[in-house]
Amino acid sequence: MADIVNLFEVEPGQTIRLHSDATAEVVSNPRDGVWLFVRYLTSPDDPEQVGAEDMVFAQDVVELLTD
Amino acid sequence: MAITFQPSAYSGLVDQDNGMVSREIFVNADIYAEEQERIFTRAWLFVGHESQIAKPGDFFVSSMGEESVILCRDRQGEIHVFLNSCMHRGMKVCRYDEGNTPIFTCPYHGWSFATDGALVGVPFYKDAYHEELDKSQWGLIRVPRMTNYKGGIWATWDENAPDFLEYIGDFRTYLDILFDGWDGAEGGTEVIGGIEKWLVPSNWKFPAENFIGDRYHNISHRSVDLVGIGPSGQGRRDTRERDNARALDISFPERGHGTIVFLRPADAQPVPSYQNDPVIADYFYQSEIARKERQGELWRILGGPGTIFPNMSYLPRQPRSIAVWHPRGPDQTEVWRWFLVDSAAPPEVKEFLRQYYIRYSGPSGLTEQDDMENWNYAHAASRGAMARRHHYNYQMGMGHAVTDFEDGGLRIPGTVLDVTKARAGEQNQRSFYTRWADFMAARDWDELAGWRRGNGSGSTC
Numbered sequence: 001m002a003d004i005v006n007l008f009e010v011e012p013g014q015t016i017r018l019h020s021d022a023t024a025e026v027v028s029n030p031r032d033g034v035w036l037f038v039r040y041l042t043s044p045d046d047p048e049q050v051g052a053e054d055m056v057f058a059q060d061v062v063e064l065l066t067d
Numbered sequence: 068m069a070i071t072f073q074p075s076a077y078s079g080l081v082d083q084d085n086g087m088v089s090r091e092i093f094v095n096a097d098i099y100a101e102e103q104e105r106i107f108t109r110a111w112l113f114v115g116h117e118s119q120i121a122k123p124g125d126f127f128v129s130s131m132g133e134e135s136v137i138l139c140r141d142r143q144g145e146i147h148v149f150l151n152s153c154m155h156r157g158m159k160v161c162r163y164d165e166g167n168t169p170i171f172t173c174p175y176h177g178w179s180f181a182t183d184g185a186l187v188g189v190p191f192y193k194d195a196y197h198e199e200l201d202k203s204q205w206g207l208i209r210v211p212r213m214t215n216y217k218g219g220i221w222a223t224w225d226e227n228a229p230d231f232l233e234y235i236g237d238f239r240t241y242l243d244i245l246f247d248g249w250d251g252a253e254g255g256t257e258v259i260g261g262i263e264k265w266l267v268p269s270n271w272k273f274p275a276e277n278f279i280g281d282r283y284h285n286i287s288h289r290s291v292d293l294v295g296i297g298p299s300g301q302g303r304r305d306t307r308e309r310d311n312a313r314a315l316d317i318s319f320p321e322r323g324h325g326t327i328v329f330l331r332p333a334d335a336q337p338v339p340s341y342q343n344d345p346v347i348a349d350y351f352y353q354s355e356i357a358r359k360e361r362q363g364e365l366w367r368i369l370g371g372p373g374t375i376f377p378n379m380s381y382l383p384r385q386p387r388s389i390a391v392w393h394p395r396g397p398d399q400t401e402v403w404r405w406f407l408v409d410s411a412a413p414p415e416v417k418e419f420l421r422q423y424y425i426r427y428s429g430p431s432g433l434t435e436q437d438d439m440e441n442w443n444y445a446h447a448a449s450r451g452a453m454a455r456r457h458h459y460n461y462q463m464g465m466g467h468a469v470t471d472f473e474d475g476g477l478r479i480p481g482t483v484l485d486v487t488k489a490r491a492g493e494q495n496q497r498s499f500y501t502r503w504a505d506f507m508a509a510r511d512w513d514e515l516a517g518w519r520r521g522n523g524s525g526s527t528c
Contacts, residue, residue, distance in 0.1 A: 032172040035179055035188050057177060057190040 005061045007033050015065040018056060020045050023065065027053060034058050077507035081500045086462035086493070088500050090455040093270040093446065098507075099397035106377050106506045107132025109225040109515070111234045113379035113391055114138050114148055116405060117218040118257035124167040124182055130393045130401070131222065136210060137161050137171065138220055141183040146215060148222045149184050150208035160207070164262075171207070180207050217246035217254040219389075227512045235375065236518065237480035238324040241317065244370035245383035248409045249351065251358035251366070256387075257410040259421055263429035264403050269442035271378055271392040271400040272503070277438060278372045278380030278390065279325040280316045280495035282486065283463070287437045296426050296433050298341050298419065303427070303434060307338050308369060308384075313474065316464075317481040318495040321518050323376025323502025325481075325495035329369040333475035341419070350416045354409075364477045376502050386427040387420070398446065404429050461500070464492030 005016070007029065014026050016038065022045070024038035036056045043049035080089040080098075092098050112131045115138045119127045126139035128151060135151035137160075153160050158175035161168075170187060172179040179188030184207040189200060213222040214231040221231050228234065235242060248255035267274070277284065292302050309329045318325035337355035341347045359366040370383035378392040387408070393401040406424045408417045428435045448454060464484050472483035484494040509515045 028169070030169045030172070032168075032170070032179070034172045034174070034177050035170065037169075055179070055188045057188065059190065
């Protein structure tokens with residue numbers, strides 16, 4: 001199991017993997033430790049999400065894929 | 068045992084005919100609770116200054132009565148005031164004093180709101196709520212009425228309240244002295260430094276009535292006059308602009324606002340001030356000349372301390388500042404003080420004023436310390452079972468105010484008590500408590516807007 005991601009340290013441009021197994025690029029970080037603004041790169045459950053922007057909740061972030 | 072007051076009882080607590088006010092209105096917890104409902108949900112309240120939220124995403128957490136509110140500018144540049152309470156479980160969604168943010172996130176369960184108040188983030192929205200939650204119905208509670216008057220942001224919870232300009236009426240003449248530039252140009256002020264905040268163990272009405280026009284307490288400040296905290300060590304203000312001026316107490320009993328004013332003679336000319344520093348002295352002297360040219364006869368009106376009912380007070384000249392007396396229970400007031408300067412003033416003028424403001428006002432200010440001591444001990448000495456049986460006396464100058472005051476062709480708006488010879492009066496305080504009783508008894512704004520029916524505007528208390 002991956003370590004808990006500290007959202008305060010996530011930077012725009014980095015890639016994350018989500019609970020749904022989707023991956024997303026971080027667009028911006030409000031630095032509240034709770035949410036990230038992202039753009040979906042892959043989304044096995046819902047392919048139509050790819051390219052869409054969304055807010056992602058901290059507990060839905062499984063791991064950071066890029067440093 | 069708690070005392071329950073019926074609306075009709077409030078006129079008895081404020082005895083206008085005899086110039087007396089019951090101590091109960093300062094110390095009684097039931098009356099305090101009623102004030103929150105009857106006054107602070109209906110009156111226009113000062114929330115902050117436009118310059119505090121200059122950029123999209125800027126926010127300032129303020130207060131309306133006991134309620135925490137967020138003053139913010141959204142991404143489109145529009146200004147809003149929201150109740151600072153999450154719609155899910157009521158947690159404060161913003162616990163910072165001020166800052167810049169794209170969203171307000173509740174730390175309890177994570178609901179988050181955009182700067183326009185919209186609910187934009189709901190954890191587990193898809194899995195737990197099954198996308199069935201109607202987010203459009205659960206945005207932050209927006210304070211329904213808000214206005215930006217010359218940079219000052221005011222708001223009211225009451226959708227039926229009159230427009231702000233109707234609320235202040237002809238008091239606008241005096242409020243403009245605070246928000247206009249020193250040269251008389253419309254608006255043009257900004258907040259300098261942080262907002263000073265501190266607690267005073269006193270009911271909120273003590274400072275509100277003090278600032279509405281209590282010249283009688285000048286003896287309390289004799290020590291700062293002797294010390295000479297003015298910029299050149301002369302008195303408190305370091306200016307001779309009040310010399311030979313008439314002293315007027317001005318109030319609007321039908322609205323509750325009031326102020327001290329000094330009226331210069333018709334042939335008065337600008338006088339130099341702050342002459343220890345040529346840059347400072349020149350700025351204010353040139354500004355005075357420009358103001359005189361711009362305002363004509365109105366230039367003769369020198370503003371003094373004032374109060375906009377219920378709890379915003381200000382000093383329009385020096386030290387130029389705004390205070391809000393936030394109620395924090397019957398026995399405690401949280402004071403917030405904003406300091407204003409001309410936006411266009413040179414940096415050395417702003418710094419000069421900042422130093423002077425700190426020396427004069429706020430918890431570190433020598434003059435304000437005098438006031439706090441008075442309010443603190445007056446309140447404490449009024450709480451006892453015996454003490455509260457006896458009314459305060461507000462009889463000074465009763466029956467001597469007029470509503471048609473004129474000097475050298477200049478008509479002075481409001482109910483005016485000329486205290487040039489008397490040196491003090493309590494007409495402004497009587498007006499304040501008359502309005503307080505109106506608010507406590509009235510059912511709605513149809514009753515409160517008595518001026519629409521021609522009621523009250525001629526009252527001289």
